Amino acid sequence: MISKPTDSELEILQILWEFGAMTVRELNDKLNKERKVGYTTSLKMMQIMTEKGLLSRDTGERSHVYSPLLQSEEVQFTMLEHILKTVFKGNRSNLVLQALGNQDASPEEISEIKSLIKKLEEK
Amino acid sequence: MISKPTDSELEILQILWEFGAMTVRELNDKLNKERKVGYTTSLKMMQIMTEKGLLSRDTGERSHVYSPLLQSEEVQFTMLEHILKTVFKGNRSNLVLQALGNQDASPEEISEIKSLIKKLEEK
DNA sequence: TTGCAAATACGAAAGGCTTCGTATATATTT
DNA sequence: AAATATATACGAAGCCTTTCGTATTTGCAA
Missing domain, CATH: 1.10.10.10 (Winged helix-like DNA-binding domain superfamily/Winged helix DNA-binding domain)
Structure with a gap:
């Protein structure tokens, strides 16, 4: 762990x-x-x-x-999973929505995220 | 704050x-x-x-x-912004990708997120 | 080789978090 | 009313984190 x-x-x-x-x-x-x-x-x-x-x-x-000794991605993952449990009660979509929405996510960021999702789907 | x-x-x-x-x-x-x-x-x-x-x-x-005294959404926001700075160097897309991708985000979750993004764009 | 600069080792203080024991106050039951 | 149960208040121990001062070691230069 x-x-x-x-x-x-x-x-x-x-x-x-x-x-x-x-x-x-x-x-x-x-x-x-x-x-x-x-x-x-x-x-x-x-x-x-x-x-x-x-x-x-x-x-x-x-x-x-x-x-x-740890890669940044490992720590990113650990930290996200942790607050996913402690402040989002495990609701991943809610976390993403909060990350995207409740603030100043620019149109550029949003479109970047859409293309990331597209790539993700292709796997 | x-x-x-x-x-x-x-x-x-x-x-x-x-x-x-x-x-x-x-x-x-x-x-x-x-x-x-x-x-x-x-x-x-x-x-x-x-x-x-x-x-x-x-x-x-x-x-x-x-x-x-705080709403759950306020704390969710604060916590996310915090790790956005401390472990993602402010890169919001990267945070979302990590939240979505590096694990077991189901197709259902992904499509849910896509529709959330659509709603977000319409604003 | 003596002295200065720069590095590591070590200890400890200050502050925060978590936990619980004990003291005290307030109700409820017999 | 006395005994019992249940509440809050308070203090403090144990641990961790952060910060830095002082001591010691190591290398370099005069």
């Missing part, structure tokens, strides 16, 4: 998914473009995430290099 | 959304059909949720009656 990362952990995972494996220094720099975070805070987070099995690290060099 | 309830809080909100306002005793009974929870645990949770503005309570009778 795949764990549900915290928001702070997701912040870190997002960066690793986008840019690939990197050192604490590199990740902390990227994080600091969003908000102020101390270096040792990032370090500690990544160490804990490694313990938890969210990241792996290569200690070959002095500066360890961290990689995500 | 609407808060993001915890999983335990959602458990309680789900029950209140489904069955309407009720006392701690009633809610605790329903909760205990799912898992073992002490009465004072439910009580404390509901008191805290009241402080937070998630519930209101009527103290007219000896047994206070609690009601949800």
Whole structure:
């Protein structure tokens, strides 16, 4: 069973998914473009995430290099299934409707979604 | 700004959304059909949720009656927007695709969603 | 080789969540 | 009225998350 990362952990995972494996220094720099975070805070987070099995690290060099152990799609799936149960009582269509409808989904987004559905049907 | 309830809080909100306002005793009974929870645990949770503005309570009778202050749709919206940002980098179509595709969305569900989209377009 | 810079390790504080025990108040029953 | 049952109030423990300070190690440069 795949764990549900915290928001702070997701912040870190997002960066690793986008840019690939990197050192604490590199990740902390990227994080600091969003908000102020101390270096040792990032370090500690990544160490804990490694313990938890969210990241792996290569200690070959002095500066360890961290990689995500989960793919973004796996976490997306886990998170969606979780709120599907906890806030949508398992009603998948309702979730999609809410995702589509109750706000500013542009016509472009909607048509993109329609074509995705078409592809899905062809399988 | 609407808060993001915890999983335990959602458990309680789900029950209140489904069955309407009720006392701690009633809610605790329903909760205990799912898992073992002490009465004072439910009580404390509901008191805290009241402080937070998630519930209101009527103290007219000896047994206070609690009601949800947020509608289920509001929370659904908040939760979805949150994971849209944190795990989908704002890509709404991707979220919908994941909700639809990477699993057992039945043909019935898909066609239901298509008709929902049609309605959405007509607005 | 001594000193400075940069990295990791570690501990711990602060705050939030969940759980429950105990105390107290209020009804109900005998 | 006394005993029992049922409610709320309150405090606190245990755990997790986030943050950072300090200590230690490692590499590089003067």
